[in-house]
Amino acid sequence: MSVEPERIRALDRATKQRLWDRMISSMQTVSSYVVLLDDGGLETLELTAAQAEGFECLTCKAQCSNSAGSFVPVGRIPSVGSVFQCIACSVGAR
Numbered sequence: 001m002s003v004e005p006e007r008i009r010a011l012d013r014a015t016k017q018r019l020w021d022r023m024i025s026s027m028q029t030v031s032s033y034v035v036l037l038d039d040g041g042l043e044t045l046e047l048t049a050a051q052a053e054g055f056e057c058l059t060c061k062a063q064c065s066n067s068a069g070s071f072v073p074v075g076r077i078p079s080v081g082s083v084f085q086c087i088a089c090s091v092g093a094r
């Protein structure tokens with residue numbers, strides 16, 4: 001019982017990251033989705049499953065979980081979920 005808490009956290013983070021990476025890499029199938037944008041637009045986009053389900057930025061595919069709070073919802077795909085953009089893309093887009 002002499003494992004330092006620091007080490008447990010680090011291990012845990014690495015494990016989580018590995019599981020996350022595996023999930024993301026299993027979601028790279030690209031399909032066409034009709035996206036209802038929050039500004040009222042309707043666009044058909046070629047997205048990975050990860051993008052469609054809100055795990056990656058809609059534009060640059062940055063992963064949404066890595067820095068929670070720096071992603072903004074930009075629309076949704078009916079029966080799939082909400083889609084997000086990172087702050088950089090949401091500011092730079094349009």
Ligand SMILES: [Zn+2]
Pocket residue numbers: 057058059060061062085086087088089090
């Ligand atoms: Zn982005």
